[in-house]
Amino acid sequence: MDISILLIQSLNAFQYGLLLFLVASGLTLIFGIMGIINLAHDSFYMIGAYMAFALGPVVDRWLGGGFIATLAVCVALAAVLGYFLEAAFFSYLYHRNHLQQVLMTYGLILVFEELRSILVGNDVHGVPLPAWLQGSISLGGVMTYPVYRLFISAVGIAVALLLYWVITRTRLGMMLRAGASNREMTGSLGIDVNKLYRLVFAAGVALAALAGTIAAPVSSVYPGMGNGVLIICFVVVVIGGIGSIRGAFLAAMLVGFVETFGQVLFPSAAGVLVYLLMAFILLCKPEGLFKQG
């Protein structure tokens, strides 16, 4: 592998890692702060992608369009959806055990899949790239790199920085961390923990939908598109340390590099390398790379 190929592969890995982080960040937020195993996270990813497909033309007509407008509408709608879902379902789960959480969120997956099938059908659909992101950059004459992928990376970095800032530097973040470590005590200090959790959940759903919306033009939308994403996201969250944004970022990068180079260097073992990595890290650090925060 010569140096230019090595550099391009590193870029691939970095870029893939950021995409993983984008999806996993919402999961680590909900899992870490609220303590809920949310299997339906992949449905929110799928919903984001399908909204990009279904709402793109509508937004074009009513708001004059534009990719950013579509993105904003999708994320806002997802946040609203998350807010109501929390109130209607998830708020009853905090004191239940994990098995019941798994059962209910799995049920939600089935409901969302069926709704998708009824509303949009089962065909594969493409989502057009925004015109201003359609170009590509030549990489040393070997191949070209689509600008849109770099855009995804930029969004990933922006989300990482924003989340890190909110959780470690703001009053809201302080309340979140307090609520996660001792719910009753935080409540007794006069902070409305229920409302706080509702916001966190809405934010988690919005993040998943954002990832789906952004991924839609490159991945296209199809039934079951979230399934593959969920497992790798749990791997990222567990490696990174449950609830840690910093950990999720680092873990996503690790997974990105291991997958990318594993596929090229050890193709026959590519499927298990990531899980070996997870097993190894859990052996050394059972709580993951970072504690919450």
Next chain:
Amino acid sequence: MNHALTRAAIAAALTLAASGAQAADKIKVGFMLPYSGTFAALGTAIENGFKLYVAEQGGKLGGREIEYFKVDDESNPAKAAENANRLIKRDQVDVLIGTVHSGVAMALAKAAKDSDTTLIVTNAGANAITGPLCGPGIFRTSFTNWQPAYAMGPVAYAKGHKTAVTITWKYAAGDEAIGGFKEGFEKAGGKVVKELSLPFPNVEFQSLLTEIAATKPDMVFTFFAGGGAVKFVQDYHAAGLDKTIPLYGSGFLTDGTLQAQGASAQGLLTTLHYADGLNTARDNAFRADYAKHYNVQPDVYAVQGYDAAQLMQSGLTAVKGDFAKKADFRSAMRGATVDSPRGPFTLSAAGNPVQDIYLRRVDGLENKVVEVAVKKLADPARGCKL
């Protein structure tokens, strides 16, 4: 003497009554197809195709009415045996129709064999179904993964390509398709220099595309389907590789996916046992009728379902609707020539279609036929002892 006559008369009357009762019974057809998940649209198309042919025959096959049973197999191999037994044991179907996913189909074939139920496979291309798993009651109206891929070998070599890189998901269908292409391409004189794969159903192709760019082969052959096919074709295009290294594929790369693939798929060459623009009287009639019934254009899956009903019809006609003659029913099916919209085909001894494989070029939203890549291509049916 008198006594014997009476007895004979009673026996004759009883036999008549029995066969009369049987003719009045409906034949039970069990659809084991994906009605949810990634392959849901395919399952529906197969069922639609089957029912269209039955409707064209006035709702009967071989003079017998048909009763349908349905199970959603979810394309889940883990539940395949259980789902198959619902149709076989609970509903006691006479004929099984299914399915799309190869892993599920293999479990289905095994269950059908164990219970001696007749099975017509309507998509799943696993070589093994008409290979080591073949049996007197196992039929297929689709293809083996080997077939369309093999046909691309000589075509690609004739276009002047000497070296190829292959890329697919690391699963049975992918491996078998790549094996078929390699056999065809290397027999013609080419060389497969690298075989790339990634775990199913991953769609992060970027690192492998970089590997292709670094290897610089004359061509790339690929096997992907559904969402993976859409993304691979788009990513290949976005990486600029299509300008320097032409991409060829097994037909599923561009079937049912063209709308989503858009401009990136235009001009792609693939091989399959069905194509748009065949423009035969048979195909035109089928397409018009299908469009009238279901308000969508048929695809290759609909054809495979339609032909399963045709195959059943030829078997039932031969035994005049008497399903008790199972062996005759089956041998009539095996000897049948199916007047398929794709062009007439016969069945091999193993029960797989011996059929023309078309070379198709993507033009707009159609896979237009270019030529017949290989005429009357039969799967080698390795491992079948029929």
